[in-house]
Amino acid sequence: MPKHASSPSLLGKHVPLPASPEEAELDRVPAPHQDTHYLARFTAPEFTSLCPVTGQPDFAHLVIDYAPGQWLVESKSLKLYLGSFRNHGAFHEDCTVRIGKDLVALLKPKFLRIGAYWYPRGGMPIDVFWQWGRAPKGLWLPDPGVAPYRGRG
Numbered sequence: 001m002p003k004h005a006s007s008p009s010l011l012g013k014h015v016p017l018p019a020s021p022e023e024a025e026l027d028r029v030p031a032p033h034q035d036t037h038y039l040a041r042f043t044a045p046e047f048t049s050l051c052p053v054t055g056q057p058d059f060a061h062l063v064i065d066y067a068p069g070q071w072l073v074e075s076k077s078l079k080l081y082l083g084s085f086r087n088h089g090a091f092h093e094d095c096t097v098r099i100g101k102d103l104v105a106l107l108k109p110k111f112l113r114i115g116a117y118w119y120p121r122g123g124m125p126i127d128v129f130w131q132w133g134r135a136p137k138g139l140w141l142p143d144p145g146v147a148p149y150r151g152r153g
Helices: 075-087 092-107
Strands: 028-030 040-050 057-067 071-073 111-118 127-132
Touching: 040 075, 057 092, 071 075, 071 092, 075 092, 092 111, 092 127
Parallel strands: none
Antiparallel strands: 028 071, 040 057, 057 111, 111 127
16 A cells, blocks of 8 residues: 555655555545535546556556545645556556555545556456445436447547
8 A cells, every 4th residue: 555644745846756556655635525425536548557467558547436535635646646557567457446445545435436447458458447335325426438448549
């Protein structure tokens, strides 16, 4: 699991891309409107990791939705954390579920889901979906907005 600070430590600073998810630091900030159910979405259309067998790059379009509890993830730290996977060798399923679990551990949200739409290698795309908790009643869950595979672009 990546480190996390008690208050944002990366904002306003030049920070190099972490060499690995273990070296990355995820920051969180207090969530406004803790008495209201709302959805926050992060989309990373150019996520990259490495195949643990061949060392070749794998590419995905990530959609992360969560209903904040007490905390929000600070976006710069999330961007650097996701970027740290560029040098990380892991299967699609491992990357996807690890990101979800790391965010749940950091944020303790009311609900979180991650959809990872992996581009094909060997002629077959692998899409991975993981969810933690149940969406609060009345929470608007928009469609992830990623079309089924047809030569994504």
